[in-house]
Amino acid sequence: MRTFEEVLHEAQSYGPRTISVACSHDLDVLTSVSEAMDTGIADSLLFGDAEKTRAIAEKNGLDISSASIVDVKDPADAAMKAVQAVSAGDAEVLMKGLVDTSVMMKQALNADYGLRAGRVLSHVAVFDIHDYPRLLIGTDAAINIAPDLEQKRQMIDNACEFAHALGITTPKVALICAKEKVDPKMPCTEEAGQLVEMNEAGSITGCTVGGPFALDNAVSVEAAKHKGITHPVAGRADILVTPDIEAGNILYKSLVFLGGAKSAAVVVGARAPIVLTSRADSSETKLNSIALAVLQAAANAETANADVI
């Protein structure tokens, strides 16, 4: 896929999938949820202040008549019930509403009824960049602060599963550092070398891993040529793995706020995808993020069916 229009179209073919919203009494959230229902990619289960939720929808002309609304006034309680709805199989996507991320994630990670799947959760962003010939995935701008080697391995697994859900069969994963050579003064280059070896040895599968790269070597065929880099990932990355949260966040925001890219994002690695949009996101970004979650949810359901058969 090259654009978010295609993502949305693909999500429509897999929809509607049910979204469980924690604290639904918020205009931004209701706007994107009602758009997701309108486009046929989602149904919704809204946990929050029912009266406020209905009043906001009515005042703003949002049709949420097909949504199920459960009246829960306390934010932590609403988050708990939203998570439990996903655990119970009543919904396939968890979405944050008017509740602190930390409050919702605490519920999502609860040992009894949470959504842990035995690996790290990670943030994957998708960028539609004017001059890049395909959608580009970046990880991690928001969750893993300073991931170690094993956490990076799991972040790659998460991002690759997500890429598969987007129809990228064998994603090209580029490990981004400040240079394209392993250098003991820059630990992330050494880890990149180890992750490439793990991929070659078959302990990271479903993708081709290359690196260390400087960003230009990963996204520009010409820049890679200048450096004499011939790795199949060079210049053609589908997934950029940044070394820490600062690098990931700066990549995300430079592309969106200075580079004119369109973006959307979802948290993966749990039993269900989690949508954590922020108030600063455009409604387009929010809808696209729901679409990404729907595709991941559809892929999860297929894997579960395959397990049963």
Added chain:
Amino acid sequence: MRTFEEVLHEAQSYGPRTISVACSHDLDVLTSVSEAMDTGIADSLLFGDAEKTRAIAEKNGLDISSASIVDVKDPADAAMKAVQAVSAGDAEVLMKGLVDTSVMMKQALNADYGLRAGRVLSHVAVFDIHDYPRLLIGTDAAINIAPDLEQKRQMIDNACEFAHALGITTPKVALICAKEKVDPKMPCTEEAGQLVEMNEAGSITGCTVGGPFALDNAVSVEAAKHKGITHPVAGRADILVTPDIEAGNILYKSLVFLGGAKSAAVVVGARAPIVLTSRADSSETKLNSIALAVLQAAANAETANADVI
């Protein structure tokens, strides 16, 4: 200044300044040096294989007749002599030719005849970004790997002196992290808090320092508003200080290779500016980098004159 055209125009008004080139027998370098001479921003002192230097120029129609050429075949020797020419006051800018960066920098940092000025050297890049209303300076994409608090303080001093040379009287310095709040789990946010205090206490001068910021808070007035951030630097940064070399390099390369920005760069903090362009840079980038160095050299000369008076 808003564009590199203005930078070039300004450099012309301060030119020509003499550039000392280490290992001049290289087409890329001779092209940019001859352009710099053509535009009147530079004279040049070329250290390298004189015969090859002349042959390359002739074959490619480059007029280097006004350059002084010193025949030095060994790269380390040529780098030494190029550095010594700057030390002796025969040139005001050092430029890397066909020699490894490490070989040239070793000479530039030599305790006897090198260019150290008692503080860290740092890399400053300038970006002309389509949607940003002024030139944006980023530091450090290439030299300081994991700067500590004191090194960051000196990097800020370097970048501010450089901004002054560009005519930005009181640059707005944004300390970029992954979020806009001090968080003990993210050490760069704590350092950002300390650097802001140092600015408020008067131990970092000539600028307004703000942070920690996520990148969007620093470059988008709207994003800053969304977060309720009212600091004068918020949304209006002139200088972005990234926490480490990975973040700095990724910022630089995402803007240039994915964001369509124009860029140029120079190394500052030594007694003379150093131009370290790479083969992958366009000839426009190389010329603009020389122009930045010329402006820094002109500012250095003014400071030196003021000291004498």
